[in-house]
Amino acid sequence: MSATLAYVDAVDLLDADHKLVQKLFLDYQALCDNGAAPEAKQRLALKICGDLGVHTQIEEEIFYPEVRAAIRDDVLMDEALEEHAEAKAAIAQIQAMPPTDAAYDGTVQQLFATVMDHVMDEREQVFLKARYSTADLRGLAPRLYARKKELQSGKPAPMPAGKKKVAS
Template sequence: MTQAVAYEDAVDLLDADHKGVKALFIKFNALCDDDAPAEEKQPVADKICKELTVHAQIEEEIFYPAVRAAVGDDALMDEALQEHADAKAAIADIQGMSAGDKGFDDKVKALGKAIDEHVLEEREQIFLQARLSALDLRGMAVALFERKKQLQGARPAAAAKKKKVAA
């Protein structure tokens, strides 16, 4: 039996992720504008990185391969995957720093700008092509939702193991 999800379809779910991350970037930028201490900025940056990592993974595992097969636009999908690779490299840099480090704020802000550009292209091109294709986007929403929840559940355990090793 398939689980009901609170999204119209796969595009709606993915776009909800985009909006959630955008809100986090806005919060981070506001903290920077207010000269907030590193202790306030760090958890927001950490959440941005976690949310983007999960989002990229569900797109790469489920959504992108299905769209590629349905629409056959390899160049578009290859570009999206390259943008994900660039974002992952930026995320790794951010995760290797702390909010008090010189350049941290600029790195997070630059990631936000890159994500804004990626989201715009995704909405205008990939999502549009997906909606015009024969893909079962409603059914895919369930698979995306379940995988997202699985990855979110796995993240805290991995972080807890890392902290135990470091302690």
């Protein structure tokens, strides 16, 4: 599988997700600027929320535990999990709101700001430390990709025994 994987390593895969979600947020802003129907904006917002949900889950289940063990910086990794919690709260809020709610666009834009702050922190700190650590980033990429596909299929397999989420 790794021979056909389009990503160099785990950081490359996760950063590709970051770039995709940034594009989706910009597409959402374009819908707002063009006066798109609330339903069209909601479809895109829910796609963003779904993509972010999958991304945060694979980071929390696979990437963060490996990086935490390799870099031994619990404060940094706990901070990343706190940022995920903020994003998840905004995602839940968006998913529960009708698209006609006056606060809908602002809530999506707030999620965008939260996510982009997290992305910058992750790129400048977590990813950088991971690259200079003993973490097997190449070996993590196929695992992240496989789990991502499972989650996207809507029929996620449970995490294998011995793999546990890191508590925040």
